[in-house]
Amino acid sequence: MKKYFNIFIAFCFLYSCKSIPLKDSNSDTAYANSLEExxxxxxxxxxxxxxxxxxxxxxxxxxxxxxxxxxxxxxxxxxxxxxxxxxxxxxxxxxxxxxxxxxxxxxxxxxxxxxxxxxxxxxxxxxxxxxxxxxxxxxxxxxITDYRLHDIWVLEELKGNKVFAADFQKELPRLEIYAEDNRFIGFSGCNSISGSLFFEKDLLRFNNIISTLMACTKKNNKEDKFIKALQSTTTYSIKNNRLSLSSPSGKLLVFKKVD
Missing domain, CATH: 2.40.128 (Lipocalin)
Incomplete structure (x- = not known):
């Protein structure tokens, strides 16, 4: 009797294991499609x-x-x-x-x-x-602003030329973008900056840029060129942790994503 009871228990165990639902590939596809949407x-x-x-x-x-x-x-x-x-x-x-x-x-x-x-x-x-x-x-x-913009970006290139800290009064410019709120804060090389984003499909503009008024020398200072390039931006692309900002005349700025 005990032998048959053990067999019955083993059968139930195997049946219950087989009845565990497998991962539904259709559900995965639906989820992926929803995410892509x-x-x-x-x-x-x-x-x-x-x-x-x-x-x-x-x-x-x-x-x-x-x-x-x-x-x-x-x-x-x-x-x-x-x-x-x-x-x-x-x-x-x-x-x-x-x-x-x-x-x-x-x-x-x-x-x-x-x-x-x-x-x-x-x-x-x-x-x-x-x-x-x-x-x-x-x-x-x-x-809905592209969520990939939501990060901190440090300047690498200005109008096709690689930039260095020595090109600015203090350090390299950076942007901290808050995609959900359509706003940004940052540093332009000598002054702190902030402003709003206008996003529409592939169009991206940096508007209402406000800057502090620190006294900055003209030597080793490309701050004005950086801000003008930012104000001229109309489109963007993100690839390999790089954010490229462009206008109809060409690429203006390239930033590197930092954590």
Missing amino acids: EITTYFRATGNEPFWELKIGKEKIVFTSLIQGKEKLIFLSVKSIRAMDANIKTYKAGNGESNIIVSIQQIECQNSMSGIISPYKVSIEIKNSTETTFQKIEGCGKY
Whole structure:
């Protein structure tokens, strides 16, 4: 009897081991796709009554809501159309089953439930192919600054030339970027600096730069050139722990990431 009991216990143990679920590769793929979507999303908007969310990315536009028949709609990304007489961008997209028109206006917008202030007002017109008229809803949104910018960067190159501490009054310039808050602080070689970021898809600008007023000699001081280059920045790239800032005329600044 004891022999059969031991066999039964061993069988149960083996069965329980086999019943442990294996890692689902489909779940991994879904998670990876979700993560990629978050990384490539550069604008997000939400609205209430009914609740909805819009994500505009480099590859697709995703609209989710509690609206019946429009719970999740996906469109290929399209180029925006900028209005001539106002600071408004419009996106028009369709997928064969639904159509969406998104208007983004640069004006302060307050969420009707949370009270949070966003820099953009968003209007959406949406309809399915079986509908004759568009349903219009409104909400608030903001551009999502590339999280990879969030770090400390020390200057390596200025307009194609490698820089050294001796090129500045005290030490090499650096930037500490806070991507979530769209702001930065730093050091320009002699003075401390701070300012705001404007981010829109691949566009990056350093605005409202404020500097302390330390007395700095002109000898061995490229501080002015550094600040002018920073103010001229319009685009960026990040590769191999290097942040490159450029303008239409070419590469302006290269920084190295530091911990």
